[in-house]
Amino acid sequence: MKVPVRLIEAKRNGEVLEPADLRAFLEGYLAGAVEEYQMASFLMAVLFRGLDARELDVFVTTMLGSGASLDLSYLGAPRIDKHSTGGVGDKVSLVLAPLVAELGVYVPMMSGRGLGHTGGTLDKLEAIPGFRTDLSLERFHEVLRSVGCVMIGQTADIAPLDRRLYDLRSVTGTVPSIPLIAASIMSKKLAEGLTGLVLDVKVGSGAFLGDPTQALELARTMVAIGETRGVPTEAYLTAMDRPLGAAVGNALETAEAFECLAGGGPGELRELVVHLAAAMLRLGGDTRSEAGLRGVAAACLDDGRALRRMERLVDAQGGDPAVVAAPDRLPRAPVRRVIRADREGTVAAILPRPLGEAVVAMGGGRSRLGDDVDPAVGFRVRTRVGASVRAGEVLAEVHAADDVAAEAGAHAIRTAVRFGEDAEALPLVSHRVTASGVEPVPGPTETL
Ligand code: URA
Numbered sequence: 001m002k003v004p005v006r007l008i009e010a011k012r013n014g015e016v017l018e019p020a021d022l023r024a025f026l027e028g029y030l031a032g033a034v035e036e037y038q039m040a041s042f043l044m045a046v047l048f049r050g051l052d053a054r055e056l057d058v059f060v061t062t063m064l065g066s067g068a069s070l071d072l073s074y075l076g077a078p079r080i081d082k083h084s085t086g087g088v089g090d091k092v093s094l095v096l097a098p099l100v101a102e103l104g105v106y107v108p109m110m111s112g113r114g115l116g117h118t119g120g121t122l123d124k125l126e127a128i129p130g131f132r133t134d135l136s137l138e139r140f141h142e143v144l145r146s147v148g149c150v151m152i153g154q155t156a157d158i159a160p161l162d163r164r165l166y167d168l169r170s171v172t173g174t175v176p177s178i179p180l181i182a183a184s185i186m187s188k189k190l191a192e193g194l195t196g197l198v199l200d201v202k203v204g205s206g207a208f209l210g211d212p213t214q215a216l217e218l219a220r221t222m223v224a225i226g227e228t229r230g231v232p233t234e235a236y237l238t239a240m241d242r243p244l245g246a247a248v249g250n251a252l253e254t255a256e257a258f259e260c261l262a263g264g265g266p267g268e269l270r271e272l273v274v275h276l277a278a279a280m281l282r283l284g285g286d287t288r289s290e291a292g293l294r295g296v297a298a299a300c301l302d303d304g305r306a307l308r309r310m311e312r313l314v315d316a317q318g319g320d321p322a323v324v325a326a327p328d329r330l331p332r333a334p335v336r337r338v339i340r341a342d343r344e345g346t347v348a349a350i351l352p353r354p355l356g357e358a359v360v361a362m363g364g365g366r367s368r369l370g371d372d373v374d375p376a377v378g379f380r381v382r383t384r385v386g387a388s389v390r391a392g393e394v395l396a397e398v399h400a401a402d403d404v405a406a407e408a409g410a411h412a413i414r415t416a417v418r419f420g421e422d423a424e425a426l427p428l429v430s431h432r433v434t435a436s437g438v439e440p441v442p443g444p445t446e447t448l
Helices: 004-012 019-031 036-049 053-065 092-102 121-125 137-147 160-170 178-190 212-228 250-261 267-283 290-302 305-316 352-364 403-416
Strands: 080-084 107-111 149-153 196-203 233-239 335-340 345-350 378-381 394-400 417-419 429-434 437-440
Touching: 004 019, 004 036, 019 036, 019 053, 019 160, 036 160, 036 178, 053 160, 053 178, 053 212, 080 092, 080 107, 080 178, 080 267, 092 107, 092 121, 092 149, 092 250, 092 267, 092 290, 092 305, 107 121, 121 149, 121 250, 137 149, 137 305, 149 305, 160 178, 178 212, 196 212, 196 267, 212 233, 212 429, 212 437, 233 267, 250 267, 250 305, 250 378, 267 290, 290 305, 335 403, 352 378, 352 403, 378 403, 394 403, 403 417
Parallel strands: 080 196, 107 149, 196 233
Antiparallel strands: 233 429, 335 394, 345 417, 378 394, 429 437
């Protein structure tokens, strides 16, 4: 292996690295021959200089090859997953996995922890008392076979290099890079033995790559990686200029996901869940019309089947299934503060990033490698973009560990909720990206 500092310098200077050198550097990190600080520095160089197509291919191949790839063909049915590029209040995976499994498609889902200012599915799941995301491979197969879905993290067995890089990027400001995000997501997904993949690529100020042009490039990059490696992949550009739903913070989001599974919850969360569920079913070979697919997904939320499937999943992964129907059993923060509008006006924006950053600062995410997270802290936003509010009306609740953190949370709400004349919101789902190109997605045609 080349001396690590030479590779860091070469990338810093904008050189294209030799595949063998790059592979040895990445493998050296996993083996302990490259230090954390060297990898952090290298990742920052990649963030500024990028990777060309061949370097990206080495990244994906090495990350994928750092662990096992699953062969799930014995299931004899479609295996479809969904992955989001990361947002604030994005609890979609917790609803989608049991919902789509209930509709006959296997969902072997490998997720991440909170990354930067965004929340992570694993942290949300671990808010459920007893829930285990670190299953052995044997148990992974058992749960998938019996429940139809399973939700785990990158492990020592699958995509361990992503697990290390993901944690490091989260605390070193090296997340917002198209090749690093694409390699991270696609290496995990390609290891899952899927027959199809749906990607939720966030656009707007709360996304890692908020600018639509960059989000589109990220979507195209990931679709190309999936298709080249034999996994039919499609991506949707979805709004992250506001939090998704009302809850931000692990246990609060988990509770909101359960509400959605029970047929309720915020309209935008349900709308996105139904949209992505239809996409997963279609990729799984279901030939019903778009309206038909949306209808079966919505009905499955409304008649309690998705909720019961979630109870089975929670039980199978060691959690307390009673919390699914009784989310008030989830961890609760000792301090709650209600934040009210200090004037009358129209809510022009609810900025997601200050809320996501505040959750991390309040202990609900990680500032350093290995930090524990407090599942109970966060926000429930009680207003929405475009609402006319009166002075004194409730804007949000802050859930915090103590009064000092609650004050910081209150400040975040006042920063995030903007008053003004022109309320503008991105369409919830704007574009679909497939191997054949990019097409606009029309707005919802029916009320679900
Ligand atoms: N999700 C991932 O798995 N990796 C990223 O880099 C961003 C979002």
